[in-house]
Amino acid sequence: MEALDGLGAFHNSGGPRSRMRIEPIRSAYLENTDLVCVSRKELIQFQLPSPCPDIRSFLLRKFKREMGLTQWQDIYRAASLPRIPYLVLPAPEFEARKSSTLSLFHALILARCNAFSYRPKGEFIFTEQRLNRCIYLVKLNIPKFYALEP
C-alpha cells in the first residue's frame, strides 16, 4: 500500500485520501532567550471558587477576613497597584501550578487587565473571565526591543 501511495493507483477505489493535519503551535516572542528585551515580568493569577454568583461580594468578604478592609476605597489604597502600563501575556499553566502566589491583590490587577494590557487608570471589571487567569505582566525594555546600544 505504501509503495503505491500517491501514484493514483487507488483512484475511485476508496483508497487513501488526503486528510487534514493539525499541529498545535505556541510561540512567545518574549520568551525567546536570545531576545533580552524584558525589564520586568510578574506572574499574576487568581482563581475564583466555582460557582461564584457575586464576585464583588466574594472579594469584599475575603478582604474583610484577611485584611480587615470593608470599603473598596480602602482596598484600592492598600493594594498600591502598578502605576505604569504593562503588557499582558498568557502564562503557561504549569507556571501557575508551581507558584504559591495567590494574592487577593492579583484579583484587582486582573480586574484591570484586558487581553493585552494592564492600564493603570483602567476600569475594574470583575468577571470570571478576567479573574480566572494566569498571566504575566511584562514591562518591555524598548531600546533593547529595537536592539539599540545602551
Next chain:
Amino acid sequence: MSRLGLYGYEHLEPAILASLVSGDPLLLIGRAGTGKTFLLNRLSQALGLIHRHYNASLLSFDDLLGFPVPDPDGRSIRYLSSPSSIWNAESVLIDEVNRCKPEVQNKFFSLLHERCIQGISLTELRFRWAAMNPIQTADDAPDDLYEGCEPLDPALADRFAFLMQVPDWSDFSDSVQSKILSFDSLDDVSFESLSSFIQRAVLRFEEARPSLQMQNYFQRVSGLLQQEGFRLSPRRMKMLQRNALALHAVLCEQHADPQSVSIQTALFLALKYGFPQRAYRADFTEQTLEAAHTTAWRLAQITDPAEKWYAEFLLTDLPEEKATRILDLSVDKDKRSLALVRWLGKETNELHRALFCFALFPAFQFKSLLTEDAMQDVLRYAMPVMHVEGDMEWKELPSNRNGANPAWAPCLKVISDIAGKDPDRAARAEQLFLYGIVHIKQGFNPEQAELHLQACYLIAADFVNSQR
C-alpha cells in the same frame, strides 16, 4: 467632430482638439470600421496639411524615406523624395501601428517623440497620429480577433501623449446611428473654423503655466495609480501636465465664459486620455482612473497640513510608508490616533496590519504617541503576534504522509536565509510567520512580509534612537 462628418465622437472632441493644440502624438484605438482613419485623414484635410498616411503592417521603413542616393561629392547620402516619403509632411498617420514588424516599430520612436527620422529632423512635421485595433483578450468574441495584432510596446505607447478608445456602433445612441446612416456626402462638411479655433487655443496654451494645485494633483494621482499597479513614467507625468494645459485651453475656447471652466475637468480628461496602459493592458478599468482622479483632486484641494497628513496617511499603501508618516512628531496626538484607528479598522491586509503593530507598538509607547484607546487598538493586533497560540492546519496528501505543512517551507527558507546574518531579525520573521500560518488562512508571501516587517522595524528603531 460632427462638422468633420463624424458623429458620436463628441465626448472625444476636447482631447482630440487638445492634441492639435499641443501638437503632441495622438493614438486612436478602436475596432475595425469605427472611423479612426477617417477622422485623422479628415483632420489633416480640415487643417489643409500635407498629409501622409502609412499602413504600418505593409510598410517598409524605406517607404518613409524615399530612395537613397549619394550626394555629388560622394560623402553623404540624400533621399529622393517621392509622393509617399515623409520629408515634407506636416501630418503623418501610422495606421495599424500594432501590426508592424518590431524593427519598423522601433524606428517610430524618434519619429513620434522627436519629430526626426534616421537622425534627420522633420522640420515641417506638426502632427503625429496613429491608429490601432484594441488589444486582444481571451474573452474576445470571434469578431474582435484581429490577426497579427499585439499589445503596443509599452515604451512606444509612452510616446503618445493622447491615447483614446473610439466608440463602436453599439455605443451610439439611436439618433447618432441615424445621422451616420443618413450621412452620404462629404461636401456638406465645413472646416472653416477649425484652424482659427486651434490658433486661438494655441495662444492660450502657450501662455498657460501649471499651477501648484495641478502639480499636487499629478503627484497624488501617480501615487494612487502606482498602488493599483500602474506605473507612470516621469515623461508621462510631464505629458499629462501638458495635456491638462492644452485641454484647459480648448475648454476655455469652447466655453462662452472661460472663467467658469473648471481645471478639474481638464485634469480628468488629461488623465483619462493620457493613460498609456490603455494601449497594452487589458486589466484596467475606467473606474480605476475615475477613483484615482477623484481622490487625487480631493487631496490637491487640502491646504491644511494636518488634514493633508491625515489623508495621505490613509491613502499610503505600504506599511513602511505608513510607519514613517505615523512617527511624524509634528502631527497632533489626537489626529495621529484617529488616523491610526481608522486605518486599523478598515485594513483588509491582515498581515500588513499585524506586522505594522508588532514592529511599532513599543515606539508608540516610548513617546506616548497615541491616546489610550488607540494604543489599545494597536496592542489588539500586536499582541497576537507577540504570543502565538493556536493550531496550524493543512491538507495532507496521500503522497506526503507525515510531511511538514507545505506553506511553512517558504517561510523556513526566508528564516534560514537571514538567520546567519541577523538572528534577531530571523526571530522576528519566524514569529510573524507563525502568526500568519495560524491566523491568516488564505496564505501570504513570506519574503514580502519579512521585508515590510524589517522596514517598519528599522523605522521604529531609528525613531526611538533619535528620541532617547
